Amino acid sequence: MAKYERIADDLRQKILSGELAPGARMSAETSLTEQYKVSLPTMRQALGVLRAEGLIESHHGIGTFVRKPRQKIRRTTDRYQWEKDRVRLSDGKRAATGATERDTGLKFNDLEFYAKYDAIEADDDLAQVFNVPHGTKMLRRLYRTRTKSENSPLSLIYSYLVYDVVKANPELLDEENEPWPGGTQHQLYTLGIELDRIVDEISTRPPTPDEVEQLDLTQGIAVFNLRKISIDTGDRVVEVSNVILPGDRTEFVYMTKLKRWDA
Amino acid sequence: MAKYERIADDLRQKILSGELAPGARMSAETSLTEQYKVSLPTMRQALGVLRAEGLIESHHGIGTFVRKPRQKIRRTTDRYQWEKDRVRLSDGKRAATGATERDTGLKFNDLEFYAKYDAIEADDDLAQVFNVPHGTKMLRRLYRTRTKSENSPLSLIYSYLVYDVVKANPELLDEENEPWPGGTQHQLYTLGIELDRIVDEISTRPPTPDEVEQLDLTQGIAVFNLRKISIDTGDRVVEVSNVILPGDRTEFVYMTKLKRWDA
DNA sequence: GAGTGGTCTAGACCACTGT
DNA sequence: CAGTGGTCTAGACCACTCC
Numbered sequence: 001m002a003k004y005e006r007i008a009d010d011l012r013q014k015i016l017s018g019e020l021a022p023g024a025r026m027s028a029e030t031s032l033t034e035q036y037k038v039s040l041p042t043m044r045q046a047l048g049v050l051r052a053e054g055l056i057e058s059h060h061g062i063g064t065f066v067r068k069p070r071q072k073i074r075r076t077t078d079r080y081q082w083e084k085d086r087v088r089l090s091d092g093k094r095a096a097t098g099a100t101e102r103d104t105g106l107k108f109n110d111l112e113f114y115a116k117y118d119a120i121e122a123d124d125d126l127a128q129v130f131n132v133p134h135g136t137k138m139l140r141r142l143y144r145t146r147t148k149s150e151n152s153p154l155s156l157i158y159s160y161l162v163y164d165v166v167k168a169n170p171e172l173l174d175e176e177n178e179p180w181p182g183g184t185q186h187q188l189y190t191l192g193i194e195l196d197r198i199v200d201e202i203s204t205r206p207p208t209p210d211e212v213e214q215l216d217l218t219q220g221i222a223v224f225n226l227r228k229i230s231i232d233t234g235d236r237v238v239e240v241s242n243v244i245l246p247g248d249r250t251e252f253v254y255m256t257k258l259k260r261w262d263a
Numbered sequence: 264m265a266k267y268e269r270i271a272d273d274l275r276q277k278i279l280s281g282e283l284a285p286g287a288r289m290s291a292e293t294s295l296t297e298q299y300k301v302s303l304p305t306m307r308q309a310l311g312v313l314r315a316e317g318l319i320e321s322h323h324g325i326g327t328f329v330r331k332p333r334q335k336i337r338r339t340t341d342r343y344q345w346e347k348d349r350v351r352l353s354d355g356k357r358a359a360t361g362a363t364e365r366d367t368g369l370k371f372n373d374l375e376f377y378a379k380y381d382a383i384e385a386d387d388d389l390a391q392v393f394n395v396p397h398g399t400k401m402l403r404r405l406y407r408t409r410t411k412s413e414n415s416p417l418s419l420i421y422s423y424l425v426y427d428v429v430k431a432n433p434e435l436l437d438e439e440n441e442p443w444p445g446g447t448q449h450q451l452y453t454l455g456i457e458l459d460r461i462v463d464e465i466s467t468r469p470p471t472p473d474e475v476e477q478l479d480l481t482q483g484i485a486v487f488n489l490r491k492i493s494i495d496t497g498d499r500v501v502e503v504s505n506v507i508l509p510g511d512r513t514e515f516v517y518m519t520k521l522k523r524w525d526a
Numbered sequence: 527g528a529g530t531g532g533t534c535t536a537g538a539c540c541a542c543t544g545t
Numbered sequence: 546c547a548g549t550g551g552t553c554t555a556g557a558c559c560a561c562t563c564c
Contacts (some may be wrong), residue, residue: 201514208316
C-alpha cells in the first residue's frame with residue numbers, strides 16, 4: 001500500500017472515530033510531514049484523498065479543518081400538491097411563505113431572491129421535452145436563492161416556458177415581479193393552466209467549475225441535477241426546470257402510495 | 264491562473280468540442296509534458312482535475328482515455344406498484360422477470376445474483392427507523408447484482424428485517440433461496456404482510472474506498488444512497504433497504520399526480 | 527512578519543500491460 | 546522488452562490570512 005494511502009487511512013480513522021472532531025483544526029501540512037516522515041507533496045496527496053471524500057476542507061492561509069456535516073434541505077414529494085393547494089388562496093396568504101421556506105425551515109426574511117429573465121430559441125433538448133419545433137421562442141428564467149446568514153446559495157434554477165404561451169399575461173415577462181407569490185403554479189394559473197402531474201428526473205454528476213464557485217462547494221462534492229417537468233390537464237408540457245442542488249446539503253423524499261389488494 | 268488550470272481548461276474544451284472524442288486515447292503523460300512545457304507532477308495535477316470531473320479515466324500501464332457517457336439505469340416511481348401487482352401471480356410468472364431487469368432492460372440470464380444473510384443487533388439508527396428497542400435482533404441481507412457482459416455491478420443493497428417477524432417462515436432465513444421470485448414484496452406476503460406505501464429518501468455523497476472498488480467507480484464519481492422504507496397496512500415499518508447506486512449510471516424518475524381543483 | 531496552504535520543478539524509481 | 550501511468554523526494558517560491 002502506498003504511503004499516501006496509509007496516511008489517508010490513518011487520518012480517516014481518526015476523523016470517523018471522533019479523535020479529530022468535526023470543525024477541529026488539523027495540524028499544519030509541514031507539521032504533518034514531520035509526524036508521518038514524508039515529503040510535502042506526498043502529504044498533500046493524502047489530504048487530497050480526504051478532501052475528495054468530503055471529510056476535510058482546506059482554507060488558504062488559515063488551515064485545514066475536519067468538515068462538519070451540513071444541514072440538509074429535504075425536498076419532499078408532497079411539496080407539489082402543497083403548492084397546488086395554495087394557488088387559489090389570497091395574495092396575502094401566498095406571499096407569506098413559499099416552497100423554499102418549506103424545504104429549509106427558514107423564514108422569508110432569511111432569504112435573498114434573485115431572478116433574471118431572457119428569451120432564447122429552443123435547442124434540440126428543449127424542443128423534444130416541450131414537443132415544439134426546434135428554434136421555438138422560449139422564456140428562460142434564472143433563479144438564485146441565498147441565505148443571508150450563511151450567504152450560501154441553495155440552488156441554481158433554470159426554468160423554461162414557451163414564450164407565446166406566457167405572453168398572454170405580460171406581467172409574467174418581467175423579472176421585476178419576482179419573487180411571485182405562489183410561484184410558478186400560480187403564474188400558470190393566471191394563464192388559465194392547471195397542472196395534472198409533475199415528473200422529477202434526478203441524476204448526479206461532478207460539478208462544473210462554474211457550479212463549484214456559485215454553490216460554494218468543495219472539491220469532490222457532487223451536485224444533484226433535478227429536471228422537473230410540469231404537465232397540464234391537457235397533457236401538454238407547460239414548464240421545465242433544471243435545478244442544480246449541492247449534493248452535500250440536499251435530500252429528496254418521495255412517497256409511493258400503493259393500491260390495496262382486492263379483498 | 265495556475266498552469267495546471269490552463270492545461271485542464273484547454274483539454275476540457277477539446278473534449279467538450281469533440282476534438283477528443285469519447286473513448287479516444289490521449290497522448291501519454293510524458294508526451295503531454297513536452298506539448299505543454301510543464302513538469303510531470305503539474306501535468307498530472309491537470310489530468311487529476313479532469314478525472315475528478317469524470318471527463319477522463321486512466322488505466323495503469325495502458326493509457327488515459329476520454330470517458331464515454333455510461334448507460335443510465337432508470338428507476339421509476341411506478342416500479343413499486345408494478346412489484347405489488349405481481350406478488351399474487353403464479354410462481355412461474357414471478358420467476359420470469361424481476362425489478363432489476365425492468366430498470367435496466369437486461370434479461371435474467373445477463374445478470375449474476377449474489378446474496379448473503381446474517382443476523383445483527385439493531386444500532387441506534389435502525390432502532391429508530393423500525394421503532395424497536397436498541398439491540399433488537401435483525402436479519403441483514405446483502406445483495407449484489409452484476410451484469411455478466413460488462414461484469415459491472417449495478418448496486419450494493421443492504422436490506423434489514425426484524426428477525427422475529429421473518430422467522431415465521433424459515434425459508435426466508437436462508438440465502439440459498441435467492442433470488443426469490445417476486446422479491447421482497449412477495450417474501451413479506453408469505454408472512455401475511457401487505458405494503459401500504461414505500462418512502463424513498465435519496466441523498467448523494469462521495470464513495471467510500473470500498474465502494475469505489477465494489478462499484479468499479481473512478482475518482483470523483485459520487486454514489487446515490489437510497490434509503491427505501493416499506494410500511495405495511497398497519498403503519499408498521501417492515502423493511503428498510505440502503506441501496507448504493509453508482510452516480511454516473513443511475514437516474515431516478517418520480518411522478519407526482521396532482522388532485523384536480525374542485526369544479 | 528509569521529504561519530498557513532497552493533503551485534511548481536527535475537528527476538528517480540516502481541508497477542502494470544501488452545508484445 | 547518498451548511504453549504507460551503511479552508514487553515519491555527535496556526544495557523553492559508564491560498567495561493568503563491574521564496579528
